[in-house]
Amino acid sequence: MSATTPLLDVAGLTKHFPILGGFPIRRTVGAVQAVDGLDFSIGEGESLGLVGESGCGKSTTGRLITRLLEPTGGRITYRGQDITNASRRQLAPVRPEIQMIFQDPYASLNPRQTVGKIISGPMEINGINPAGGREKRVRELLETVGLNPEHYNRFPHEFSGGQRQRIGVARALALEPRLIVADEPVSALDVSIQAQVVNLLQRLQRDLGIAFLFIAHDLAVVRHFSQRVAVMYLGRIVEISSRDELYGSPRHPYTKALLSAVPEAMAGDSPGRERIRLTGDVPSPVRPPSGCRFRTRCWKATDICASETPPLVRVAGSGEGHLTACHHPEEAGA
Template sequence: MTENTTTKAVEPLMVVEGLQKHFPIMGGFPIKRKVGAVQAVDGLTFDIKPGESLGLVGESGCGKSTTGRLITRLMEPTGGKITYKGQDITYAGRKKLAPIRSEIQMIFQDPYASLNPRQTVGTIISSPMEINGINPPGGREKKVRELLETVGLNPEHYNRFPHEFSGGQRQRIGVARALALEPKLIIADEPVSALDVSIQAQVVNLLQELQRDRGIAFVFIAHDLSIVRHFSERVAVMYLGKIVEIADRDSLYNRPRHPYTHALLSAVPETDDLDGTKRERIRLSGDVPSPIMPPSGCRFRTRCWKAQDICSSQEPPLVQLSTSKPGHLTACHFPEDPTTEKHAEDIVLDPALQALEGDA
């Protein structure tokens, strides 16, 4: 007798399709009119599964932070579609978004600018609960003190002001505020880039514990590849408003297929090998093109050592290559050799992060 053990696929928590954000450029006198647009985000498609950590990496100005603000609906998209738990929230109004706002929270990059200096820590963390009319058992103050303890701060600091804390402690306050409404998805916009290196590992470890213990999905935006490798299960690489490669962590770091990903990995700070030889280093020529007038075809072609005529006339679709691991998508006409495995030692972790990986 054969037992039917068909496993039901996990439904994505959020699905993003063809997401766009173009900022208009106004010119002319005396009547202002639109003369162009900054194509900050231009056609992103990806999904986020419940409890998953998705890393979003790329150079400064590639559209990572804008993407984070779009999927939290802090910005209005120009085009595309955002679906959360099967519900279209792309252009949803305040009333429709109200029950969803509590489930999608954000941790901001600058812990000094994201906290109101005139409010106490207790007020900062309890405000989301007050706005959403949430009265937890035991009251809001008890909940705030529990959250402070959860993120590694003293509950007695409830009545202190932000200026009395260090940068790492302020970021922990930001994490506590994001947890106040028990979200299902947190967008972490470069949460450790403004912190000392010695503190970064502690905050990353805290976020990882919260994700594991509470089953929260994360979109972890960063430009530090070693931190993203430590935190994220899947990684998406952005260049000039588009995703050029997306794959699980091991597949992307050990077998990058897109030339830009290959170049990013080669640029990670390194130490010389024991025999005195240095690893391959790829130095891209020129600067990132302007998002006002991006190159035709493949946007990376103006800096790519593999570019040919087809790259200027046809934009490569983000697809799975026949030799790629399932779920490893690449947008390139001439992808890298899939057998490249030397990148396993290309990523040099910060010593503190390396110690954390050793404990895992």
């Protein structure tokens, strides 16, 4: 693999969930277009934030990349290998390298298993026997994520939400992954605990060189953690850029509206900025609007927005790698 080849490359990734109707014969009568043509890449050791409103397809994207869901279309390439439709046998050597941290620390841990069993489970499934044994490795992982190794034989109900999420992190680290998909890893935690978990993930990324797809709806958390940020709306990426350029000079109206809702203390760069209030609800992914999907809520929409889908491209005045899907992008620095 050449130095310029990304760790993960996604092209045209699509996931449509069929809607079944009819009786007695069930047939497909429509589809929920949860993810509809995503293009992005993640480099070795890089963190990419994926943000957007609830229901825009962020979590579905994470499950497609980890192959917990089968894509409807598009391509997923990991370290130069196409894993889009790979069989279970073909995925076996790849699965340990792509791990996931789930959103709910209460639902993602088996209440009938001890912490030791939960964290050593991936090693057993993959037939990995670390030097010194699995128990020694589990105790090391507990210490790595800031938990007491003596808690090896405790059950999940004996831990707080923040501690449970640390157990989930330790489980994800058990197979020494190169890419972790963190699906809203702090949204279910108290605000006082969120910073601890985010700082833990940052330290692990720095020390172990792990790449992250960090899925979240909290723009302040994403800004703290991610080097690049992709903004999703109704199954599509509308803007992707480096963190500093996206937060300092958003070009898509939707991105600008999202950032205007971030509390002033978090925004930092733009004191006294105008609060943009979006009208209407997010359209249904069953029948998304034609052309630009954001046009039904956009204050800049014109006829071309309804007739033509804007491509995700670099617009005038944007930096290298800053891509926007909009017919009427915001002015640079506005």
